[in-house]
Amino acid sequence: MSDSSYSGSHRADEHPDERPGGDPAPARDFTRVSSSRIHTLEGERPYLDVVDLKVHFPTDDGVVRAVDGLSFSIEKGQTIGIVGESGSGKSVTSQAILGLHRGTRAQVSGSIYLDGQELLEIDDEELRRLRGNKMAMIFQDPLSAMHPYYTVGNQIVEGIRVHHSDMSKAAAKSRALDLLARVGIPNPAKRVDQYPHEFSGGMRQRAMIALSLANDPSLLIADEPTTALDVTVQAQILDLMRDLQAEFGSAIIMITHDLGVVAEMADDVLVMYGGKKVEYGPVHEVFYGPQMPYTWGLLSSMPRLDRARRDTLDPVPGNPPSLINIPSGCAFHPRCVYRGEVPGDACVSEIPELIDTGSGHHQVRCHMPQERRLEIFANDIKPRL
Numbered sequence: 001m002s003d004s005s006y007s008g009s010h011r012a013d014e015h016p017d018e019r020p021g022g023d024p025a026p027a028r029d030f031t032r033v034s035s036s037r038i039h040t041l042e043g044e045r046p047y048l049d050v051v052d053l054k055v056h057f058p059t060d061d062g063v064v065r066a067v068d069g070l071s072f073s074i075e076k077g078q079t080i081g082i083v084g085e086s087g088s089g090k091s092v093t094s095q096a097i098l099g100l101h102r103g104t105r106a107q108v109s110g111s112i113y114l115d116g117q118e119l120l121e122i123d124d125e126e127l128r129r130l131r132g133n134k135m136a137m138i139f140q141d142p143l144s145a146m147h148p149y150y151t152v153g154n155q156i157v158e159g160i161r162v163h164h165s166d167m168s169k170a171a172a173k174s175r176a177l178d179l180l181a182r183v184g185i186p187n188p189a190k191r192v193d194q195y196p197h198e199f200s201g202g203m204r205q206r207a208m209i210a211l212s213l214a215n216d217p218s219l220l221i222a223d224e225p226t227t228a229l230d231v232t233v234q235a236q237i238l239d240l241m242r243d244l245q246a247e248f249g250s251a252i253i254m255i256t257h258d259l260g261v262v263a264e265m266a267d268d269v270l271v272m273y274g275g276k277k278v279e280y281g282p283v284h285e286v287f288y289g290p291q292m293p294y295t296w297g298l299l300s301s302m303p304r305l306d307r308a309r310r311d312t313l314d315p316v317p318g319n320p321p322s323l324i325n326i327p328s329g330c331a332f333h334p335r336c337v338y339r340g341e342v343p344g345d346a347c348v349s350e351i352p353e354l355i356d357t358g359s360g361h362h363q364v365r366c367h368m369p370q371e372r373r374l375e376i377f378a379n380d381i382k383p384r385l
């Protein structure tokens with residue numbers, strides 16, 4: 001346990017990665033405290049509520065603790081950005097929500113509630129029904145999500161008919177055409193009968209979004225959806241996702257290395273390190289007033305287009321931690337140049353709690369006293385961003 005006397009801020013409750021102001025699940029107050037545009041009525045569970053999620057993979061070398069006690073929630077119409085270096089557990093988190101670890105050696109625990117339904121407890125049949133219907137995923141690589149031997153249209157038609165067996169093929173095809181037009185694919189009447197390899201990268205990504213949206217999912221998980229695309233197409237795809245969200249009111253989880261994408265798209269941002277949430281809050285608050293040294297590092301490593309020239313980026317020094325042998329105490333301590341700011345050896349020996357910075361919706365996992373974090377950010381970090 002950390003010594004909260006190190007911090008001038010309020011401690012979030014004892015639940016790992018707890019949202020501020022709540023009690024441990026399931027008895028907590030679910031009133032949203034973040035800046036998101038949507039607010040849950042008191043006593044209602046958020047649309048997606050991930051509580052103390054753990055995903056561990058036993059391997060010959062030891063247990064990989066890919067996700068280790070992660071909690072977060074999203075409402076419909078809200079977008080949350082999940083960021084962190086490679087291997088921090090972002091994709092494993094989304095795979096767990098979609099139930100993709102079922103039937104594997106992965107050990108998954110905690111709770112994932114979607115619209116009040118506990119996904120870790122439902123049977124495979126029910127999960128299949130929800131996948132594609134209530135929740136869908138947009139992958140980085142559309143080719144891996146689309147079958148090379150079927151036309152794009154056929155895949156969308158099948159995606160629709162899996163969940164609407166009573167819909168005629170003709171009606172499903174007409175919906176497929178609508179969807180292709182909706183995602184900005186020119187000449188859908190011709191494109192619908194083409195194969196994925198006949199599409200360009202950007203068009204294929206659009207087609208996959210159409211496939212994901214075939215049944216108006218209320219939760220859309222986008223894992224690096226635009227990484228492989230050039231900047232112009234990336235901007236178009238992001239615009240498209242925003243429009244579709246406005247139209248369908250979906251909740252979106254946007255997983256990306258690109259903090260610019262998060263700044264543009266997300267209401268809240270969740271920073272992951274070593275399978276844990278280390279900072280969380282409204283995008284403007286986390287980006288303009290980050291308080292965790294790791295987030296400082298991530299932001300410093302981001303190129304800036306609005307500066308005339310920035311010759312060197314400042315990458316976070318060192319490498320991400322092994323998830324088999326996660327460093328003791330604060331997992332970031334071997335790379336943290338600020339650990340001398342914390343009295344004693346707490347950084348090395350005690351896992352910092354997630355602490356509410358006092359604004360009610362910004363959480364940080366760091367032993368450093370808050371006044372000192374604010375001071376370092378203002379004097380050392382901000383001028384360099």
Ligand SMILES: Nc1ncnc2c1ncn2[C@@H]1O[C@H](COP(=O)(O)OP(=O)(O)OP(=O)(O)O)[C@@H](O)[C@H]1O
Pocket residue numbers: 057059064066084085086087088089090091092093257323
């Ligand atoms: N099936 C598996 N068995 C063992 N380890 C796994 C498995 N799947 C993922 N991992 C490990 O879990 C950790 C988290 O992986 P994950 O794919 O979530 O990272 P990520 O944050 O999405 O990274 P990236 O930004 O590179 O996509 C990694 O160390 C990865 O090697």
Ligand code: SF4
Pocket residue numbers: 292293294330331332333334336337338339341342347352365366367368
């Ligand atoms: S807890 Fe210590 S090591 Fe971890 S980020 Fe804060 S100062 Fe650095």
Ligand SMILES: [Mg+2]
Pocket residue numbers: 090091092223
């Ligand atoms: Mg990933």
